[in-house]
Amino acid sequence: MSFILFAAESTEEAANPILPVANEIFWGAVAFFSLWALVKFVLLPPVLKVMNERDARIQADLDAAEVARSRAGSAASEVSDQLVDVRAEAAQVVDAARAEAEAERATLISAAESDVAALKADAEAEIAEARAAAMSGLGPQVAELAAGAASKVMDRQVPLSSAQPVVDRYLNNPN
Amino acid sequence: MSVLANTAAQAIELAAEAGDADAAKATAGASSAGFAYGLAAIGPGIGIGYLVGQAVQAMARQPEAAGQVQTTMFLGIAFTEALALIGFVVFILLKFA
Amino acid sequence: MNALLLFAAEEEGGGGLEFPPIENLVEWPAYFGEGTIFEFNKIGLISLLALIIPTIMFLASKKELVPSGLQNIVESIVDFVDKQVILSAIGPEGRKYMPLLLSIFLFVFFGNIFEVIPTFQMPANARMANPLILALVAWVTFIAVGIKAQGFGGFMKSSLFPPGVPKALMPLVSLIEFISTFLLRPFGLAVRLFANMLAGHILLVTFGVLCIAVWKASPLVILEPLTFATLVGLTGFEVMVSLIQAFVFSLLTAVYISLSRSAHH
Numbered sequence: 001m002s003f004i005l006f007a008a009e010s011t012e013e014a015a016n017p018i019l020p021v022a023n024e025i026f027w028g029a030v031a032f033f034s035l036w037a038l039v040k041f042v043l044l045p046p047v048l049k050v051m052n053e054r055d056a057r058i059q060a061d062l063d064a065a066e067v068a069r070s071r072a073g074s075a076a077s078e079v080s081d082q083l084v085d086v087r088a089e090a091a092q093v094v095d096a097a098r099a100e101a102e103a104e105r106a107t108l109i110s111a112a113e114s115d116v117a118a119l120k121a122d123a124e125a126e127i128a129e130a131r132a133a134a135m136s137g138l139g140p141q142v143a144e145l146a147a148g149a150a151s152k153v154m155d156r157q158v159p160l161s162s163a164q165p166v167v168d169r170y171l172n173n174p175n
Numbered sequence: 176m177s178v179l180a181n182t183a184a185q186a187i188e189l190a191a192e193a194g195d196a197d198a199a200k201a202t203a204g205a206s207s208a209g210f211a212y213g214l215a216a217i218g219p220g221i222g223i224g225y226l227v228g229q230a231v232q233a234m235a236r237q238p239e240a241a242g243q244v245q246t247t248m249f250l251g252i253a254f255t256e257a258l259a260l261i262g263f264v265v266f267i268l269l270k271f272a
Numbered sequence: 273m274n275a276l277l278l279f280a281a282e283e284e285g286g287g288g289l290e291f292p293p294i295e296n297l298v299e300w301p302a303y304f305g306e307g308t309i310f311e312f313n314k315i316g317l318i319s320l321l322a323l324i325i326p327t328i329m330f331l332a333s334k335k336e337l338v339p340s341g342l343q344n345i346v347e348s349i350v351d352f353v354d355k356q357v358i359l360s361a362i363g364p365e366g367r368k369y370m371p372l373l374l375s376i377f378l379f380v381f382f383g384n385i386f387e388v389i390p391t392f393q394m395p396a397n398a399r400m401a402n403p404l405i406l407a408l409v410a411w412v413t414f415i416a417v418g419i420k421a422q423g424f425g426g427f428m429k430s431s432l433f434p435p436g437v438p439k440a441l442m443p444l445v446s447l448i449e450f451i452s453t454f455l456l457r458p459f460g461l462a463v464r465l466f467a468n469m470l471a472g473h474i475l476l477v478t479f480g481v482l483c484i485a486v487w488k489a490s491p492l493v494i495l496e497p498l499t500f501a502t503l504v505g506l507t508g509f510e511v512m513v514s515l516i517q518a519f520v521f522s523l524l525t526a527v528y529i530s531l532s533r534s535a536h537h
Contacts, residue, residue: 017271017294018264018466023302024401026309027316029458031323032379032405038323039378043330046348048370050335057337247361249529253520257460260467267470271294 135171143167208269215262225246289480297477298398318396322382335458353377353522361526362533366443369529372413375520376406384469384514387476388507395514400462410525414457418532427532459522468517472510473492477505 015021147163186206190199228247234241300314333343353374358366383396396402418427431453432446483499486492 015492017298017470018266018267020400020404022283023311023313024315024399025405027312028319028396028402028405031316031319032375032402032409034411035379036372036375037324038327039330039375044371044374045348046327046335047330047333048338049508051347051350054337087274106441154515242356243360246356246523249516249520250523252279253464253524254460255470259473260464263462263467263471267294 137169139168140164142171200238208255208266211269212262215265216259219255219259222258223252226251226255281365289338290480290485292481297473298394300394314392314394315396315399317381318386319402321386322379322396325382326378333357350374350506351379355517357522357526360529361523366526366530369413369526372409373522373526376410380406380465380521381514381518384517385511387469387473387514388510393476395473397465397517398469398473400466403462403465405466406521407458409462410521410528411454413456413525414528414532415454417529421533452537457528461521465517467520468513472513475506476503476510479506502514518532 052073110140143160143166146167147158150158150163186201186202190202227248230244230251233244238246302311302313303317305311327347329342333346334340336343339347353370354367357373357377358370362369379402380397383402385395386392387395415427418431422430423428427536432449433442434445434449437445479499479502483496483503486495486499
């Protein structure tokens, strides 16, 4: 209760605590309008200037980075283009080499085949020769044998000279 | 609340009986000042609670809009709070002026 | 708690909770010039400090491309006012009001923050003078901006005669609009700041008084850590309130300017 009485006492001399007081308005106005003027003309412009400069700088850096990135991107696409070209070229080279190898192989094979054919022909010729030789060597003996066999069968002497042409004809034309 | 009102009324009666008009006035002022502020605080209390709750919900749903929501929230609080503050001014006026 | 305190006070014989009259909390003796309009007291001193401290901060901060130390603080303040107040309330074209809004922000904040600075312990804005000046400046500014942007007739028309209201209701609506736009806006601005700071100041004083009372009341001294912790916590809260009130005052000024700029109400 004591403080209520105290307050009641002091209301008589004191002004309303809510109403503004002239001297405080005066000093407040002086301070605020000075601050406003100072901020407007002295304090703020350099700060804003440096902040804008920094923003511009950062923006420029970002732009440069963007440009560099797009350049890097185009370089990369160029490289990949080149890579595609190189791959195509390599494929072409490989194809050409393959075709060449194929052709060489074909020629080699055909050469080998012709060699083989020649050898075969030689061998056949040799065989035929050998056979002919054998045949020709066989003739007198066969004639002798035939003549002997005929003599035995007919009980009379068959002259070799008459057997010889028959045998030769037979041997030369066995069918 | 009625108990409080009764005690306040009793205090005023007591002061009036004692023949001290100023004290009676001061007591009446003090008790009604308490009522004024208490009543003035209810609405804005609910209002600010609801407002901030909704703002938190909005920020949770859209965290990327948090800055905008926050600014609007402070604006809303400022307007809602003004009612409580007028109640406070009335309190000061009743109590001290 | 109060009953206990009163009980303790009675026991001790009148030493207990004695709340000082409000004049002792908000009215300060003159340093010089008593009785004149130049009477200079603590409020005037804080107002001058709210001019001097930002000035020194801005002048002493270096202006380098890579900020450091004080320059960081100064630039964060400017950036905060730019982004949170101007861009969110008006938009990029509101940057020309930057000096005004920044001055309001700084003046309100430094006027408030002396609430928690030892030896001052008084927010300059807990007196009606400074909020009144700032509110009048905001009032004049938004009216001037409105008249400049829409012309006198256009501004009056857009602020007093909202479209889509029936003819019969127009006088009533106009009256309400007039009161809310031209009277309640500055009143609300001033009272919001003033009452917030006065309430905070009284809150801190109350808990300070409570701490002293508990300290004096011997059986209750065990509660001292609690009351003191509350006092410290409330001091932190008041720092936050100081900042928020500065933000809200400049934001509302920006919002009113923005409303005046656009014809659409």
